[in-house]
Amino acid sequence: MTKKQHLPTKVCPICKKPFLWRKKWEKNWDSVKYCSKRCSGNSKRRTLKA
Template structure:
């Protein structure tokens, strides 16, 4: 009947203070990861998939189709 005092409904290790960036390909925000600790300034894409499709996104943009 009563909730266990140690069980919480929110994440115990929530990390809202981590820096984030916007991926230029999918335009979604992504947060800092420990594996990017030394190279966070040079990280541009949120994933390997976005990094591989960076050129496809530029070709599909409406600005490139106007001419």
Template sequence: MARTKLTNATARTPRRKGQLPTKVCAGCSRPFEWRKKWARCWDEVRYCSERCRRASRL
């Protein structure tokens, strides 16, 4: 019997790198991809990095 690796992926989260959803950053207008740490709050993510988020407040 082969062992399978358990993941925290849900039915909504893709499993292959080529299938990751993308968004455009509100700060720098560059596209960025889904990251595992954003799994719970992907709908609220607007910026690709902390730097873009901080720069948008100025």
């Protein structure tokens, strides 16, 4: 079992906060961009405004 301190991390492009790997993202970790559904929704609004 992997300890939490050794899990991969990414930085969310919307809120600029780091987030950790989650079990539910195991199969598609490479395609995960946002830390939450909220940030994902904000990215869609941001592209419409620009």
